[in-house]
Amino acid sequence: MKFISLNTAAELICFLAALIFLYRDKSAAWRLFILYMLIVVSTETTAILTRRIIPNQHLYNAFLLAECGFVSYFLYNMFRPFGYTKKWLFAWWGIFAVVYLGELYYFRGGEYPHFVAFTVNIMSVAFVLGCLWFYYVKLVDEQYEPLMTSAQFWWVSGALFFYFGSTACNVFFDYLAEYDHASYYSSTRYVIYNILNIILYSLWTYSIVCRYRQRKLSRS
Amino acid sequence: MQVSPKEIIxxxxxxxxxFLIAPIFLIRYVLLYNRKKKKHEEEKKAMVKTLETELLRTQMEVQEQTLKTIAYDLHDNIGQLLSLTTITLSSIDLDDRSKAAEKIALIEDLTARSTKEVKALSRMLHSEELLSRGLFSAIEFELEWMKRSDRFRINFVKPTFESFNNDSGKETIMFRLFQEIINNIIQHSKATEIFVNLEQIDGTLKxxxxxxxxxxxxxxxxQRKNGMGLHNIKKRAAIINGTAAIESRRGTGSSVSITVPY
Known part of the structure; x- marks a missing residue:
C-alpha cells in the first residue's frame, strides 16, 4: 500500500508548516487552518487505508462539509475588512446545505453510495467567484500592499488554481468514473488532481510562511 | 461521427x-497592476515631497524678499530721515530762537515720519502673518507699499471673497509668484504702470x-541663462497644478497670467 505520494507529501508538508507557523497566530481563521489540514491528512490516510475494504465516497462526502465550511469561512475573513457582513457567509452555507442534502438524499437516491459531484461543481464555481472577487477588491483598493509576500493573496491564488483547474474534471466526474479505465494511479483524473493538489498545497505552504513572517515583522 | 471515450478524456x-494556465496569467496581471500601483504611490509621495520642499524654499524666499525690502527702506527712507534729523539737530542755534523753533518743528515732523515708516516696516516684517489673512490682502499690502514710491501707477482689481479654502501652501506659492513677477517688472521693464487683476473663472483663480x-x-x-526666472515661474505654477502664460513683445510691455485650480 503506497502511503506517501507527491500528493500526500504536499499535504503533510502543508500541515506541518501550519502546525509550526500558525499555532500562535492571533487570527482564529488562520489557527483553524491547522485543524483543517489535519482533517485533510487524516481523510487522505483513511481513504488510502480503507479503499480496498469499503468505498470511500462517504468519507469524501463528509470531508466536503469540512472543506466548504473552512474555505468559505477563510474567504469571508478576508472580505471582512472590506465591509462584508456575516449574512453573505450564512447565505452561502444555506445554499450549499440545500444542494448537498438535495443531491445526497433525493436526486441520486437510487445509486447509493455516491459522491456528491454536482455539489462539488457548485462549490468550486462559488469559490472561483470568491477568489476572483478577492482579486477585484485588491485591485480597486487604493492602499498598496506588497502582494509577492502577502499570505492572503497566495492563499487565494492556491485556491483559485485548484478550484478553477478542477472544473473540467468535476463537470465530467461521472463520465471519467465510467470511462477512464486505466489503473487509478495512471488515470487522467489522478494526474490532474495530483498536479492541482501539489500546486494548492505548495502555494498554501508559502502563504503560511508569509503569514508567519508578517506576524514576526509586525511584532518587531 | 462517433467520438471515442479516449478522445473525450x-x-x-x-x-x-x-484551466490551469488561465490563473497563471490572471495572477501575473494582478501582480503587474499591483506593481504599477506601487510606482504610482511612489510618484505621489515624490510629488508631495517636491511640493513640501518647494513650499519651504518659497517661504524662505518670501522672508528674504521682505528682509530685502526692509533693508532698502531702512537705507533709502528711514536712514535719510534720521540723517536729516541729525543734521537739523546739530544746526540748531539756541540763541536764534525763532529759527530754532522752526527747526524743532521740522525735527518733530521728521520724527513723526520716521515713526510712521518704522510702523509700516514692522507690518512688513509680519508678511507671513499677512498671508494668513489671505492672498488678496497680502498682494494688496505689497502693492500699497509700492505705491509709496510714486514710481508706478498701480491698478489693482480683486474679487470680493478670499481664496483657496485655507490652502496656505498654495497661497504662499501664489504670493511668491506675484513677488517674482513684480520684481522682474521693477528690475527690467522700465514700466510706469502696473495692472494686477485677480479673478475667478470656472473653479480656477486667474x-x-x-x-x-x-x-x-x-x-x-x-533659451538664455537669465531665463531661469521665467522657467521658475512656470515650474512653480505647475507644482500647484496651475499654468503660467507669459506674453511679451519688445516695446509693448509684458503680461503674465497664472491660472490655478482651487
Missing amino acids: SLIALTSFV MDIRDNGVGFDVAETL
Whole structure:
C-alpha cells in the first residue's frame, strides 16, 4: 500500500508548516487552518487505508462539509475588512446545505453510495467567484500592499488554481468514473488532481510562511 | 461521427490544462497592476515631497524678499530721515530762537515720519502673518507699499471673497509668484504702470499681471541663462497644478497670467 505520494507529501508538508507557523497566530481563521489540514491528512490516510475494504465516497462526502465550511469561512475573513457582513457567509452555507442534502438524499437516491459531484461543481464555481472577487477588491483598493509576500493573496491564488483547474474534471466526474479505465494511479483524473493538489498545497505552504513572517515583522 | 471515450478524456485533460494556465496569467496581471500601483504611490509621495520642499524654499524666499525690502527702506527712507534729523539737530542755534523753533518743528515732523515708516516696516516684517489673512490682502499690502514710491501707477482689481479654502501652501506659492513677477517688472521693464487683476473663472483663480514697459522676447529669454526666472515661474505654477502664460513683445510691455485650480 503506497502511503506517501507527491500528493500526500504536499499535504503533510502543508500541515506541518501550519502546525509550526500558525499555532500562535492571533487570527482564529488562520489557527483553524491547522485543524483543517489535519482533517485533510487524516481523510487522505483513511481513504488510502480503507479503499480496498469499503468505498470511500462517504468519507469524501463528509470531508466536503469540512472543506466548504473552512474555505468559505477563510474567504469571508478576508472580505471582512472590506465591509462584508456575516449574512453573505450564512447565505452561502444555506445554499450549499440545500444542494448537498438535495443531491445526497433525493436526486441520486437510487445509486447509493455516491459522491456528491454536482455539489462539488457548485462549490468550486462559488469559490472561483470568491477568489476572483478577492482579486477585484485588491485591485480597486487604493492602499498598496506588497502582494509577492502577502499570505492572503497566495492563499487565494492556491485556491483559485485548484478550484478553477478542477472544473473540467468535476463537470465530467461521472463520465471519467465510467470511462477512464486505466489503473487509478495512471488515470487522467489522478494526474490532474495530483498536479492541482501539489500546486494548492505548495502555494498554501508559502502563504503560511508569509503569514508567519508578517506576524514576526509586525511584532518587531 | 462517433467520438471515442479516449478522445473525450484527452479533451478533458486539455481543458483542464487550459484551466490551469488561465490563473497563471490572471495572477501575473494582478501582480503587474499591483506593481504599477506601487510606482504610482511612489510618484505621489515624490510629488508631495517636491511640493513640501518647494513650499519651504518659497517661504524662505518670501522672508528674504521682505528682509530685502526692509533693508532698502531702512537705507533709502528711514536712514535719510534720521540723517536729516541729525543734521537739523546739530544746526540748531539756541540763541536764534525763532529759527530754532522752526527747526524743532521740522525735527518733530521728521520724527513723526520716521515713526510712521518704522510702523509700516514692522507690518512688513509680519508678511507671513499677512498671508494668513489671505492672498488678496497680502498682494494688496505689497502693492500699497509700492505705491509709496510714486514710481508706478498701480491698478489693482480683486474679487470680493478670499481664496483657496485655507490652502496656505498654495497661497504662499501664489504670493511668491506675484513677488517674482513684480520684481522682474521693477528690475527690467522700465514700466510706469502696473495692472494686477485677480479673478475667478470656472473653479480656477486667474492672476493677471501686466505692465507698460519695454517688453522682451519671451522665446529668446527662455533659451538664455537669465531665463531661469521665467522657467521658475512656470515650474512653480505647475507644482500647484496651475499654468503660467507669459506674453511679451519688445516695446509693448509684458503680461503674465497664472491660472490655478482651487
